Amino acid sequence: MTKTGAGTLELAGSNTAAGTLAIMEGAVRAGTDDALGAGMQYRIAQDAVLDTGGRPQTIAALVNAGTIRLQGTQPGNTLTVQGDYVGLNGELHLTTVLGGSGSATDRLVIDGGRAAGHTRITVANADGLGAATDGDGIEVVRAVNGATTTAQTTRDAFVLTEGQVAAGAFEYRLFPGDAQGNGESWYLRSTLPRADPRFPAGSGRTAYRPEIALHAALPAVLAHADLAVLAGARRGRDDAEAPRHSDTGASRRRAWAHVLDERAHIRQRGTVSPRSRGSVTGAVAGADIYAGPQVSMGIYGGTLAWRHHVHGDVSGMRGADAGRLHGRGHYAGAYWIRTNEAGAYASVVAQHGRQRGKTETAGVATAAPGIAGLPGPRGANVRSRSTLVSVEAGVPLPVGIGWRAEPQIQAVVIHRHFDDVALPAATVRQRPGTAVMGRIGVRVTADDIGAAGLRPYARANLWHALHGADVQRVRGPAGSARIAAQRGHTAVELSAGASWRLNRNVELYGEAGGMAPAGGAQRVSVQRAMAAGIRVVW
CATH class of the missing domain: 3.80.20 (24 nucleotide stem-loop, u2 snrnp hairpin iv. U2 a'; Chain A)
Structure with missing residues (x-):
């Protein structure tokens, strides 16, 4: 028929x-x-x-x-x-x-x-x-x-x-x-069989979809961008804290602007062990709105683009290519600084950021016979908002003719909120914990070298972030799965730079440095951190 x-x-x-x-x-x-x-x-x-x-x-x-x-x-x-x-x-x-x-x-x-x-x-x-x-x-x-x-x-x-x-x-x-x-x-x-010779690197591991590793890495990537803006604001007013150490500069206002470029590698323990490597680039600018003999206040803003490549536990494979994170954040902040006659200071900074970006899966195919690979890249839009508060204190100490060492201590708190993200057959609800970290360090500066107005400086810092977890809940029609990426690390930061005074009111400055991990569930290394800008005092 x-x-x-x-x-x-x-x-x-x-x-x-x-x-x-x-x-x-x-x-x-x-x-x-x-x-x-x-x-x-x-x-x-x-x-x-x-x-x-x-x-x-x-x-x-x-x-x-x-x-x-x-x-x-x-x-x-x-x-x-x-x-x-x-x-x-x-x-x-x-x-x-x-x-x-x-x-x-x-x-x-x-x-x-x-x-x-x-x-x-x-x-x-x-x-x-x-x-x-x-x-x-x-x-x-x-x-x-x-x-x-x-x-x-x-x-x-x-x-x-x-x-x-x-x-x-x-x-x-x-x-x-x-x-x-x-x-x-x-x-x-959803778990690769231990006996399957086609997947020796992933045998016995749960097959998480690639979006999970991307979203697990995202809070740490954005926190690094938040800190880059904060450091940029500090750098802009910091160094030629010439006004602070001069007899007449305490009541002079400052304005500054610079560009920055950082390359970082972030590794985290957790459910899918995300590893991200990439860059943040952008600009930060600010100015005093009040400058008195002992107190100054100001505002700043910045915009940063971030682009990271992420690896993690994907499709049951450890360290597999998950895809990319990219986007841009816009920031606004305000600072308050009090300085005494000896140059000791205390400062408070509040910063707000709004980030918009996208996750894109890698879509990598496997070569295993009889088992199809992943489909082409899939993308999802991500939105977040961050609030950062920093409290810092330091005191300059003479260490020789024309040189000063300034011991510093700082505490930083970052809170972040993510909008929910809809994926095929799931919704990602990010709830990263509040990040708390501290810094102790020293900044060494010199007086002007010769008539050229060149002033070198160097920094050495020890950072420690308290242990915690960035948690995402991947929700389906009948419940949710909890995915955690561990947070908490110790790192050593070294940098050096110089400012060049063009005249009494204008100077240029630049800095280069890096960061090396020293332990913790999260390991943060910065291979390159560079900045260059201009500062005006009036």
Whole structure:
């Protein structure tokens, strides 16, 4: 028999026919259990559909160049082929609760026959949150009574349409064979099997989708940008604290502006162990709005672009390429400084920032036979707001003719809020903890060298950030998964610079430095931190 025409033919009741039904156009749908007929062979042409109606069906053989639909009101429907199944680049549509091993799913059963060719499996998630799969995973193709499916040979009879399917924080791939690599059945798994030689670097690891590592790295990247702006504001008013150390400069106002460029590498322990490497570049400018003999107050603003490449636990692979973070932040701040006659000072700074950016997954394919790689890059927009407060004190001490050493102490608190981010089959809710860090250091400065008005300086700082965690909750229809990236580190910072006085009111300044990690769950290193600018005093 041949089915033609764009309409749908529905079969109901007991089907005792034997023979072949070629579906050339439209659809054939089962209206009752076993309505397709155990003695019937089906041939589905391209663009034609065989629909089980969400009911258990058994047929004799199947050639699929079109679409098979097993979906009903609930997952758990089966189509049993008691013979050969041949996929001619056709599709198989299933509904699955994407959760742990053994979750409810529709299933294709090959009973005693042979599966050959190529079939793309499309999985619709039935409100599954996603979970790490133990053991074999979720069986979507079952081979019984000696059936073969290429699972132990070419491993190419079945493939997921998009290479993977995501639910919550997790990513599922289609694997031939059980957790030990044996058998002819096919499984969805979010954990790479320990016995699979194709993934030696990731065996036994949970397969998190790449967006998870990107969002886990984001709070630390933005905190680094916040501190870069704060340091820029400090640098702009700091150095030629010539006014502060002169007899007449205490009541003179300052204005300043400079550009900066920093290259950093941030590594964190945690659920997906994110590692980010990249840069922040931008400009910061500010001015005193009041300058008295002992008190000065001012404002500043800045804009910074950030671009980082992120690696982490992705698709069960440790240290895999997750993708990129990039965006821009705009900042505004105010400062208050009190200085006594000896030059000792105390300052308070408040800073607010608004960041807008994007995450982009890498979309890297694997070379493993029978397992498709990731799809192309996926992106999501991110928005955050930060509030920073800094309290600092220092006192200059003469250490020789023309030289001063200024011991300093500083405490910084950063609080950040993220807007929720919608991902396919999940929502990311970032709730990073409030970051608290401190600094002790010394700044060594010299008086002008010769008539050129050149004044060198150097800084040495020890930073320590208190232990904590940046937490994201990846929410699905039925619950959420908690992903944490550890925070807390110690680092040593060294820098040197100089200012060049052009005249009584104007000077240029520049600085270069870096930072090296000295311990902690988070390791922050800055390979290059450079700044150059101009300062005006009046």
